[in-house]
Amino acid sequence: MIARLALLTALVAVPVLAAAQEFGPSQFSIKADDGEPISNRKLDAAELAQVEKLPGLVDATSAKGDVTLYQFYDLNCPYCRAAAADVDKLINTDPALRLVFVPYPVLSVQSVEGSRVELAVREIAPQRFLEFHRKVYAGRGVIDGNRALAVTDAMGLDRAKIIEIANTQRVTDTMVTHSKVGAALNLMATPSYVVQGVALVGHPGLEPLRNIIASVRRCQAVVCKS
Template sequence: MSRLIFALSLVVALTSSALAQGLPTQFPILNEDGSRIANHAIAAGSIAAAEKLPGAVVAANPKGDVTLVEFYDLNCPYCRRASADVEALLQADKKLRLVLVPFPVLGIPSILAGRVEIAVSRMLPPNEFYRYHRALYAGRGVIDGQRALSAASGFNLDLQKVLEAANEDGITDIMKAHVRFADTLTLKATPSYLIGDVAIQGHPGRKSLKGVIDQVRQCGKAVC
């Protein structure tokens, strides 16, 4: 395990929502405080390509009419808040489709937790995995491999099999694939969202995110 963690840590960079400051703001998408949040246009097909990433999960409303892709790190405080806001949006908007892409770039605890989470995603149906994902945010403090493994105990999983799957070399390959893909889209913050024709870097808040969803539903673009 330690060899795999070290190898992966060499190819990821520490990022957070705060690092989104200074990045381009192509569209007038605002944070809750009225400032512009970093965003840029993405090529057609980017969302479809993100869905094909080996660790991506269509976590909610697979037949929805608007797709929101979230790249997240379990130890990013902005991602914790974003998860609650996205859940509220899903509850209010039954046509919103959610794709989750694990992007553990904030250090070894995130990598360990991410390995377990990806292993669990292969053992649970998407709706149950989404419940597991939300459960990981339920407590306070650092989310590491042991905490992610403990959370899996509430889903009738064989924890030894989860641990064995989390230690497979293929999990490292999945994480590297996610980092490489994020690099192609110049994603520099967690969380980052793909929706319509835009990548949003950082969490703008529920109201702002809903505004973008509404625009995409109306015309297929972040700004109609």
């Protein structure tokens, strides 16, 4: 069993709480599939570089994709669970898209536990990370360390090795770095996305994401000028 580290959870969660302020006026007219506006803003070069250089990133698809979509998520965020189905459809129908997962465990102790396991999966079996991601979301209820480990057991991964890696300082450092960068970018909700240098707070839905990706391909911007 992975120890429940309340202090670590505080270190991960506090920066996001501190950043829970106005994201600022949206710079692009992007609406979710329910018609509600999605908060967004253009990142500057330094901010984008922070995202691109994060440790512990998970390339879930082709590293040579022509558009890169970063998803910041918490395993226990109900909106992230709902978004997972849309993201699956997106990558299954768009082989030229590069999807990069950014584990962002900010909601609970259980989220930190689960993220420790998934970051260990990233090291042991990176080619199976997407499989893990799908399986861990398939069940109901809270995703904690034990539930995440049960998924790795079902996948036939080495439990002892998973636990060993999950409890390393480098995994702790990775989670804290993700939290600090997310807070610095004011990503105060999960899931959040970064695409073409623009941060989006919230899940817009499958078709809006497809439209954003199509715009990037057409005019190198998340929204093309008419």
